[in-house]
Amino acid sequence: MRxxxxxxxxxxxxxxxxxxxxxxxxxxxxxxxxxxxRFDEFxxxxxIARNVLTQRLDTLVEHGxxxxxxxxxxxxxxxxxxxxxxxxxxxxxxxxxxWGDSWAAPEGPxxxxxxxxxxxxMSARPFCSACREPVSVDDLKVRRGPGARVNNPLPAP
Amino acid sequence: MRxxxxxxxxxxxxxxxxxxxxxxxxxxxxxxxxxxxRFDEFxxxxxIARNVLTQRLDTLVEHGxxxxxxxxxxxxxxxxxxxxxxxxxxxxxxxxxxWGDSWAAPEGPxxxxxxxxxxxxMSARPFCSACREPVSVDDLKVRRGPGARVNNPLPAP
Numbered sequence: 001m002r003x004x005x006x007x008x009x010x011x012x013x014x015x016x017x018x019x020x021x022x023x024x025x026x027x028x029x030x031x032x033x034x035x036x037x038r039f040d041e042f043x044x045x046x047x048i049a050r051n052v053l054t055q056r057l058d059t060l061v062e063h064g065x066x067x068x069x070x071x072x073x074x075x076x077x078x079x080x081x082x083x084x085x086x087x088x089x090x091x092x093x094x095x096x097x098x099w100g101d102s103w104a105a106p107e108g109p110x111x112x113x114x115x116x117x118x119x120x121x122m123s124a125r126p127f128c129s130a131c132r133e134p135v136s137v138d139d140l141k142v143r144r145g146p147g148a149r150v151n152n153p154l155p156a157p
Numbered sequence: 158m159r160x161x162x163x164x165x166x167x168x169x170x171x172x173x174x175x176x177x178x179x180x181x182x183x184x185x186x187x188x189x190x191x192x193x194x195r196f197d198e199f200x201x202x203x204x205i206a207r208n209v210l211t212q213r214l215d216t217l218v219e220h221g222x223x224x225x226x227x228x229x230x231x232x233x234x235x236x237x238x239x240x241x242x243x244x245x246x247x248x249x250x251x252x253x254x255x256w257g258d259s260w261a262a263p264e265g266p267x268x269x270x271x272x273x274x275x276x277x278x279m280s281a282r283p284f285c286s287a288c289r290e291p292v293s294v295d296d297l298k299v300r301r302g303p304g305a306r307v308n309n310p311l312p313a314p
Contacts, residue, residue, distance in 0.1 A: 003180055004205070010267045012257025013187050013250055019261065021180065023160055030170050033294070048161070085260050090294035091252040091283060093170055099249060100169025103242050104176065108304030110167045117296050120287035126248060127284045127291075130277035134284075137190070137247035139274050147265030 010152045019063050020089065024048055025056050029086065030093050032066065037079040060086070094124055167309045176220050177246065181205055182213050186243065187250050189223065194236040251281055
């Protein structure tokens with residue numbers, strides 16, 4: 001069964017999920033952020049069926065999230081690398097990781113993040129691009145943006 | 158076909174996706190953050206099959222991401238509301254939104270976010286919890302954390 005599509009939704013969350021929301025895709029991007037580039041390494045680390053991995057990588061290449069470059073001729077083998085557009089997804093991966101560390105890691109965080117410029121174990125926290133103060137969801141409200149269509153159902157009435 | 162499970166992966170990204178990574182789930186949470194609480198409103202806004210919506214909401218309740226409270230007796234109808242655990246997912250939704258605004262919103266952002274405490278249209282940017290400077294993915298490295306198992310394959314060798 002073909003999954004439902006979100007392409008008609010006038011919403012950037014939906015458009016992003018349309019591209020990266022399939023089962024496995026965000027874990028492929030996680031591993032690519034860790035430096036994995038080769039099909040066999042993705043396959044071994046993830047334990048994903050090869051036909052599904054091929055399909056997911058092809059979609060990522062098609063959307064300009066990864067590039068695919070041959071590193072060997074006979075047989076042809078490729079490196080898959082994140083583009084700038086792909087690396088931009090680190091905030092999604094990091095938000096998933098932090099939530100999981102808080103709510104789904106009873107043994108503690110499996111990994112820690114170090115900020116190389118200050119040298120400390122840290123987490124990325126959200127601040128306001130306008131006033132530079134920390135923000136929480138309770139301090140935010142949404143309104144129609146420049147790309148809102150007439151029938152945009154967001155936010156809720 | 159039952160989807161593959163990520164439960165055995167020693168990774169907070171995978172554990173989070175195991176709970177909220179199914180098709181539709183993050184859009185349900187998006188709408189819940191907008192204030193939607195009722196089955197019929199989720200159903201209308203999303204255009205999702207009712208059996209799939211029931212299944213997704215049940216999973217969210219089961220994981221303590223939403224509560225389900227009756228608001229009417231005959232017939233019984235429920236409000237679904239995000240718990241603190243559920244509201245914690247706003248950073249995931251916001252990261253998906255910002256990436257979509259940057260890379261998948263050719264007509265411009267469908268919505269804008271206002272920081273109520275400063276009054277400006279803004280976006281949430283990541284800063285370092287240790288030194289409070291803005292962080293980018295290029296300034297981060299990962300290492301094994303307290304919850305890493307012996308066979309944890311992260312980060313890449």
